[in-house]
Structures are given as C-alpha cells and as structure tokens.
Ligand SMILES: O=C(O)CCC(=O)C(=O)O
C-alpha cells in the first residue's frame with residue numbers, strides 16, 4: 001500500500017519552508033511503515049552498518065570526534081525502504097509544484113547512534129557543492145524519555161538554539177540544508193534515525 005500526503009498538508013509544509021525554513025511533522029509516515037523501518041534497522045544493525053564518514057569522494061574521512069554514528073543507505077529495490085522513499089518522492093513533487101525548488105533526487109541513510117554517540121554541529125550542504133537543498137530527519141525511537149539525550153538541535157543564523165527535537169518515533173524534521181546548523185546531542189540509549197537529502201541536479205548548477 002502506498003501512503004499519500006494530502007494536498008492540504010503539502011500546502012502547510014510549503015508555507016512553513018517559505019516562512020521559517022523548517023517544519024516538524026508527526027503524521028506524515030504511517031505507523032506501520034515506521035515500525036517496519038525500525039524492525040528492519042534492528043535486524044540489520046550488526047551486519048550492514050558502517051562507520052559514517054564526513055565529506056565526499058577523495059575528501060571523505062572518518063572523524064569520530066565529529067560524528068560517531070553508523071549508517072546504511074536506503075535502497076529503492078528493498079520493499080520497506082521503497083515505502084519511505086515513495087513518501088519522500090511525493091513530498092519532492094508536491095514541493096516542486098508549489099515552490100519550484102527544482103528538487104531532483106533523494107538520498108537517505110539509516111543511522112544508529114550507540115550510547116555515547118553524537119554528531120557535532122554541522123551544515124548538511126557539502127563543501128564545494130551546493131546540491132543538498134532540503135534535509136530530512138525521521139526518527140524511529142519508541143518511548144524516548146527526556147533524559148535519554150540524543151536531541152536534534154537546530155540553530156538559527158546567529159547560532160542560537162531554535163528547536164530541540166526529541167527523536168520520538170514518527171517525528172519528521174525538514175529544514176533547508178544551507179541555512180540551519182544542527183547537532184545530535186550525546187545519546188544515552190541506542191538511537192535510530194533516517195537522515196536524507198533532496199538534491200538539485202548537478203547539471204542544472206554547472207558543477
Ligand atoms: O539523526 C539526526 O538527528 C540528524 C543526523 C544528521 O544531522 C546528519 O546525518 O546529517
């Protein structure tokens with residue numbers, strides 16, 4: 001079954017991106033999809049996940065002082081991953097129709113943060129390339145408590161905290177990649193999420 005984002009919801013999201021540059025959502029991904037994603041993640045955590053790197057291509061390096069999550073890329077051929085990607089594609093089409101954002105493709109990875117893991121403050125748009133336009137973070141943690149840590153903090157242009165988001169299952173955060181530095185605070189418990197990025201085509205931007 002393919003879930004649908006309503007036109008009214010797409011209007012709300014588009015308006016928020018224009019007004020504030022970000023939005024927190026809780027009803028976009030159906031519960032059965034969230035649970036299937038979580039189950040898959042837990043089943044594969046010890047086999048498929050690799051230490052995350054920073055940067056791209058030859059600049060790519062593993063720096064555990066900055067981030068210490070382990071990741072696994074979503075695959076369009078996998079039927080559970082595809083459910084999530086299909087919702088993201090509806091978002092892409094809906095936002096392109098409303099805002100002419102030119103979103104071209106979507107890449108995303110599962111990320112597991114073991115107790116003590118964090119991701120220091122950073123921007124998602126990669127050095128030397130501006131093709132990550134809209135960042136998405138979807139959380140997969142049932143029963144997250146306030147003292148479990150692992151909050152996602154979004155900062156404003158003056159580096160003041162703007163939002164502190166608990167990584168509860170079902171919460172989706174969307175923000176403009178170039179505008180919001182953000183960090184993952186050290187987590188006390190294993191913390192599961194899917195981070196993704198809508199990109200514009202390199203060809204459109206002359207890279
Ligand atoms: O899991 C999160 O809350 C965000 C992760 C993140 O910022 C990233 O992978 O770029």
Ligand SMILES: [Fe+2]
Pocket residue numbers: 122123124182
């Ligand atoms: Fe990030």
